[in-house]
Amino acid sequence: METNYILPGIVFIILAYIIYSYNRLVSLRNMADTAYSNIDTLLQKRFDLVPNLVNTVKGYMAHEKDVLETITRARTEWLNASTMKENAGADQKAEKALKTLFAVSENYPDLKANQNFMMLQEELSGIERKIAYARQRYNRTVMALNTVIQRFPTNIMARIFNFTSREYFTVESTEARSAPQINMQDGENK
Amino acid sequence: MMDPIYGRISANKRKTFFLFFLYALLFGFIGYFIGIYLGDPVVGIILAGVIFIILFLISYFSGQEVVTKMAGAREVRKKDEPYLYNTVEALSIAAGRPMPRVFIIETEVPNAFAAGRNPDNAVIAVTRGLLNRLDRQELEGVIAHEMAHINNYDVLLATVAIVLAGTIVFVSVIARRMMLFGGMGRGGGRRGGQGQLIMILILLIVAILAPIFAQLLKFAISRQREYLADATAANFTGYPEGLASALEKITNQQVKDSPIENKALEGLYIVNPSLGARSGNRAGVLFATHPPAVERIKRLRAM
Numbered sequence: 001m002e003t004n005y006i007l008p009g010i011v012f013i014i015l016a017y018i019i020y021s022y023n024r025l026v027s028l029r030n031m032a033d034t035a036y037s038n039i040d041t042l043l044q045k046r047f048d049l050v051p052n053l054v055n056t057v058k059g060y061m062a063h064e065k066d067v068l069e070t071i072t073r074a075r076t077e078w079l080n081a082s083t084m085k086e087n088a089g090a091d092q093k094a095e096k097a098l099k100t101l102f103a104v105s106e107n108y109p110d111l112k113a114n115q116n117f118m119m120l121q122e123e124l125s126g127i128e129r130k131i132a133y134a135r136q137r138y139n140r141t142v143m144a145l146n147t148v149i150q151r152f153p154t155n156i157m158a159r160i161f162n163f164t165s166r167e168y169f170t171v172e173s174t175e176a177r178s179a180p181q182i183n184m185q186d187g188e189n190k
Numbered sequence: 191m192m193d194p195i196y197g198r199i200s201a202n203k204r205k206t207f208f209l210f211f212l213y214a215l216l217f218g219f220i221g222y223f224i225g226i227y228l229g230d231p232v233v234g235i236i237l238a239g240v241i242f243i244i245l246f247l248i249s250y251f252s253g254q255e256v257v258t259k260m261a262g263a264r265e266v267r268k269k270d271e272p273y274l275y276n277t278v279e280a281l282s283i284a285a286g287r288p289m290p291r292v293f294i295i296e297t298e299v300p301n302a303f304a305a306g307r308n309p310d311n312a313v314i315a316v317t318r319g320l321l322n323r324l325d326r327q328e329l330e331g332v333i334a335h336e337m338a339h340i341n342n343y344d345v346l347l348a349t350v351a352i353v354l355a356g357t358i359v360f361v362s363v364i365a366r367r368m369m370l371f372g373g374m375g376r377g378g379g380r381r382g383g384q385g386q387l388i389m390i391l392i393l394l395i396v397a398i399l400a401p402i403f404a405q406l407l408k409f410a411i412s413r414q415r416e417y418l419a420d421a422t423a424a425n426f427t428g429y430p431e432g433l434a435s436a437l438e439k440i441t442n443q444q445v446k447d448s449p450i451e452n453k454a455l456e457g458l459y460i461v462n463p464s465l466g467a468r469s470g471n472r473a474g475v476l477f478a479t480h481p482p483a484v485e486r487i488k489r490l491r492a493m
Contacts, residue, residue: 035286
């Protein structure tokens with residue numbers, strides 16, 4: 001009599017476990033996807049502001065044409081990027097050039113007093129912080145996903161349902177990690 | 191392998207339910223006694239029940255409106271305060287939660303709080319003094335702390351507790367006024383006398399229950415939740431020093447009888463505004479809603 005319940009019981013527990021871990025993997029993957037698209041949305045927002053910024057700054061900073069060109073070029077590169085690597089490369093270029101631009105703007109009191117410039121500067125540095133937090137959030141979701149995918153016994157489920165580990169977002173060059181070097185004679189921006 | 195945040199969230203939901211239950215009992219009790227005076231205890235209980243349900247619904251669904259009104263906070267949009275708005279948005283991204291509504295309190299005393307029933311219906315309010323005194327990383331630390339309260343559902347329990355307790359205090363004030371007014375207006379009269387009796391009874395009950403309500407508020411705002419929110423905030427920003435330095439700056443800036451000082455709301459703020467400049471040391475520890483700031487700063491710096 002009792003034995004009649006043991007086998008269905010075990011089958012039920014296993015099934016419940018499979019459903020549970022599958023759903024967990026799906027929600028973690030979706031979280032990582034959302035976190036990734038958040039970064040992309042923010043980058044899009046930043047590059048959308050670039051033409052406006054260039055127009056505002058152009059009249060004031062005749063000597064700093066290089067910086068503006070670098071930013072515009074980075075935007076074009078980003079818009080045309082087809083791989084993730086190109087995408088990240090253009091993004092880093094723009095980040096660096098923007099930092100240089102804002103540092104250089106300290107030498108132009110007229111520009112610094114420009115209402116539009118002040119607004120753009122706040123908006124862009126706000127976006128910069130948001131991008132940093134969005135990347136951190138992405139790494140955290142990826143870590144949660146990878147942990148579940150790699151740990152026993154969920155790794156078996158992950159293999160069966162074809163969930164793969166993701167790569168973390170890392171700052172590629174050491175340059176991007178450290179504070180920007182401001183050097184007016186620097187030929188790097190050409 | 192229990193997720194500490196998840197445990198915190200369910201504990202907060204459980205406690206809110208418990209609070210609901212306790213208040214329901216208290217209202218039923220009061221309703222019963224009023225009912226006896228009206229001639230039928232059942233009528234009293236039903237009346238109290240209806241009032242309680244309305245109160246609870248208000249505290250649950252628009253608790254954040256009540257709290258921001260009480261604090262004298264004004265909602266701001268992105269174009270009014272881009273710096274504050276952007277910082278809140280950045281931390282909502284870090285927490286992976288929706289963007290809360292942003293409020294400003296126009297006072298020089300630096301402080302901040304969060305309220306709401308869940309992350310989808312939350313508000314963060316900061317004072318003008320906070321914005322003026324902190325740099326970007328310190329402000330991020332403070333906003334991260336408030337975001338942590340929202341993330342952990344601390345706001346649900348605190349908002350419901352404050353609105354319910356606040357209503358009791360409000361009702362007792364009204365009752366006292368009505369009694370004074372009624373007493374002076376018509377000297378005698380059978381009906382007036384009976385009404386006065388009920389009022390005296392309610393007042394008595396409220397007077398007896400007031401310390402209990404105060405205790406309930408304390409229960410809602412435990413010191414542990416502040417440590418946890420600090421830790422979660424450090425996790426959000428990845429930079430505990432920001433919040434530590436902000437706490438250092440704002441604790442000693444609290445002044446006695448400031449516009450944000452409000453008994454009902456004191457537990458909600460990041461730093462208790464009622465203790466004045468003392469809030470930094472251990473003098474107020476015994477009855478404090480918050481752990482001493484020095485201890486919080488020490489823990490943050492040890493992270």
